Amino acid sequence: xxxxxxxxxxxxxxxxxxxxxxxxxxxxxxxxxxxxxxxxxxxxxxxxxxxxxxxxxxxxxxxxxxxxxxxxxxxxxxxxxxxxxxxxxxxxxxxxxxxxxxxxxxxxxxxxxxxxxxxxxxxxxxxxxxxxxxxxxxxxxxxxxxxxxxxxxxxxxxxxxxxxxxxxxxxxxxxxxxxxxxxxxxxxxxxxxxxxxxxxxxxxxxxxxx
Amino acid sequence: xxxxxxxxxxxxxxxxxxxxxxxxxxxxxxxxxxxxxxxxxxxxxxxxxxxxxxxxxxxxxxxxxxxxxxxxxxxxxxxxxxxxxxxxxxxxxxxxxxxxxxxxxxxxxxxxxxxxxxxxxxxxxxxxxxxxxxxxxxxxxxxxxxxxxxxxxxxxxxxxxxxxxxxxxxxxxxxxxxxxxxxxxxxxxxxxxxxxxxxxxxxxxxxxxx
DNA sequence: ATTTTCTTGTGAAATATATCACAACAATAT
DNA sequence: ATATTGTTGTGATATATTTCACAAGAAAAT
Ligand SMILES: NC(=O)c1ccc[n+]([C@@H]2O[C@H](COP(=O)([O-])OP(=O)(O)OC[C@H]3O[C@@H](n4cnc5c(N)ncnc54)[C@H](O)[C@@H]3O)[C@@H](O)[C@H]2O)c1
Ligand SMILES: NC(=O)c1ccc[n+]([C@@H]2O[C@H](COP(=O)([O-])OP(=O)(O)OC[C@H]3O[C@@H](n4cnc5c(N)ncnc54)[C@H](O)[C@@H]3O)[C@@H](O)[C@H]2O)c1
Numbered sequence: 001x002x003x004x005x006x007x008x009x010x011x012x013x014x015x016x017x018x019x020x021x022x023x024x025x026x027x028x029x030x031x032x033x034x035x036x037x038x039x040x041x042x043x044x045x046x047x048x049x050x051x052x053x054x055x056x057x058x059x060x061x062x063x064x065x066x067x068x069x070x071x072x073x074x075x076x077x078x079x080x081x082x083x084x085x086x087x088x089x090x091x092x093x094x095x096x097x098x099x100x101x102x103x104x105x106x107x108x109x110x111x112x113x114x115x116x117x118x119x120x121x122x123x124x125x126x127x128x129x130x131x132x133x134x135x136x137x138x139x140x141x142x143x144x145x146x147x148x149x150x151x152x153x154x155x156x157x158x159x160x161x162x163x164x165x166x167x168x169x170x171x172x173x174x175x176x177x178x179x180x181x182x183x184x185x186x187x188x189x190x191x192x193x194x195x196x197x198x199x200x201x202x203x204x205x206x207x208x209x210x
Numbered sequence: 211x212x213x214x215x216x217x218x219x220x221x222x223x224x225x226x227x228x229x230x231x232x233x234x235x236x237x238x239x240x241x242x243x244x245x246x247x248x249x250x251x252x253x254x255x256x257x258x259x260x261x262x263x264x265x266x267x268x269x270x271x272x273x274x275x276x277x278x279x280x281x282x283x284x285x286x287x288x289x290x291x292x293x294x295x296x297x298x299x300x301x302x303x304x305x306x307x308x309x310x311x312x313x314x315x316x317x318x319x320x321x322x323x324x325x326x327x328x329x330x331x332x333x334x335x336x337x338x339x340x341x342x343x344x345x346x347x348x349x350x351x352x353x354x355x356x357x358x359x360x361x362x363x364x365x366x367x368x369x370x371x372x373x374x375x376x377x378x379x380x381x382x383x384x385x386x387x388x389x390x391x392x393x394x395x396x397x398x399x400x401x402x403x404x405x406x407x408x409x410x411x412x413x414x415x416x417x418x419x420x
Numbered sequence: 421a422t423t424t425t426c427t428t429g430t431g432a433a434a435t436a437t438a439t440c441a442c443a444a445c446a447a448t449a450t
Numbered sequence: 451a452t453a454t455t456g457t458t459g460t461g462a463t464a465t466a467t468t469t470c471a472c473a474a475g476a477a478a479a480t
């Protein structure tokens with residue numbers, strides 16, 4: 001363990017973590033790599049290899065304890081403290097998302113919203129604080145915000161991302177159908193675009209092989 | 211060209227396609243692999259290697275014509291005809307998504323919605339047809355629907371996916387925070403979960419290296 | 421006309437990831 | 451007690467992907 005964890009492994013861990021949360025809610029106590037394969041489609045030897053990067057945590061002969069494996073992933077992925085997030089763009093999508101200020105299983109909390117339209121800022125009804133977007137730098141630093149969610153029109157996405165990075169945000173989820181680039185090697189970006197996902201599916205369908 | 215296109219290449223093409231659409235709207239006519247690197251962060255040699263899988267399309271010395279490269283990707287990814295999609299789960303998220311029946315740049319059209327709550331089906335105000343979810347198999351076959359979007363609670367996601375696959379859907383975008391598995395090798399699944407994306411960012415942040 | 425500057429396309433090499441195969445051990449059955 | 455079955459963890463191997471390096475050709479400059 002403690003070697004560098006491959007990126008595909010990190011991404012699978014995040015899926016498996018969600019699965020473990022759901023299993024725990026169902027009252028499942030133990031799970032084997034074969035059962036995880038059955039539920040995720042990821043081959044059991046890949047799952048075991050993944051887990052080997054974060055140390056021995058299973059029981060030879062009887063598999064993994066759900067709670068223990070979950071906690072182990074939590075610790076190794078740095079999810080064991082709540083991180084603060086903000087959202088930029090309070091239109092239809094953004095104002096929907098802030099209705100769930102707690103995200104994932106409570107590992108993230110949206111604490112601030114921004115919009116360039118002062119009218120939106122003044123009239124929106126929400127439980128979190130909202131600000132005009134020229135206050136991004138101030139508020140992000142003051143509140144210790146580490147993550148940003150972008151829900152502005154595509155043509156504005158890169159400039160908003162640049163501002164968030166400038167303010168010190170270290171991770172960005174972008175909902176705009178625009179490819180935005182990290183200009184800092186200490187900030188990571190994930191794009192979430194339903195159109196893009198449909199294109200990927202469409203292309204895979206045309207090639208008949210996962 | 212015409213070899214099997216690697217999956218990471220397919221995914222990058224989908225990003226680059228969106229970028230080319232946006233560039234075209236801005237009136238940009240030509241672009242080089244170095245400029246694409248500047249805009250996406252993907253190294254120029256990777257971009258050129260990717261493009262080499264779909265044949266020669268650039269001009270030595272002067273780069274790529276935006277319209278031509280875009281069309282070339284469109285053809286090779288099988289995006290050159292509109293595909294029909296349906297959405298299952300017409301709650302807050304699902305009823306929001308059907309307000310945009312045309313997705314991506316018009317390559318996809320949502321033509322039907324389903325919900326298990328008959329009251330929702332009867333009262334929802336929308337321009338697309340809605341049905342109780344026991345009619346999934348019928349409607350999917352009748353309308354020639356190829357893609358499904360899942361927006362039901364996580365505990366219901368796998369059963370809905372199974373029904374869609376049974377009905378003949380070949381690609382699924384899942385918004386529920388649940389890992390769902392394809393039980394058929396001719397159906398592909400993409401999960402879109404903001405919580406999962408935040409976890410991935412969080413993990414990357416903890417490891418300081420993309 | 422000739423030189424210089426760009427740029428693509430692609431085999432070859434390097435790196436990263438996934439798969440295999442099995443020793444080691446625990447649980448269960450006989 | 452012993453045999454059988456089930457399961458993990460991990461080196462070794464195979465496969466996939468990325469990066470490199472440069473020939474070849476077009477455009478621009480001189
Ligand atoms: N709504 C959806 O279901 C959906 C689906 C797919 C993609 N998207 C994408 O998500 C993004 C948001 O969609 P939407 O429907 O909420 O759009 P919207 O037009 O309703 O809202 C955009 C908001 O961003 C604000 N804004 C604009 N420029 C800004 C800036 N520079 N700084 C801060 N705020 C700014 C606007 O004032 C507005 O409130 C868009 O990029 C859209 O393409 C949305
Ligand atoms: N709303 C968001 O912004 C958001 C954010 C993150 C994740 N999600 C996820 O997206 C999914 C939908 O969220 P939502 O807020 O729209 O939930 P919701 O409760 O508002 O809507 C769910 C809808 O699904 C229907 N449904 C339930 N079981 C069904 C079945 N078996 N077949 C067909 N329809 C069924 C319900 O009748 C309801 O209309 C959930 O999994 C949620 O966790 C939503």
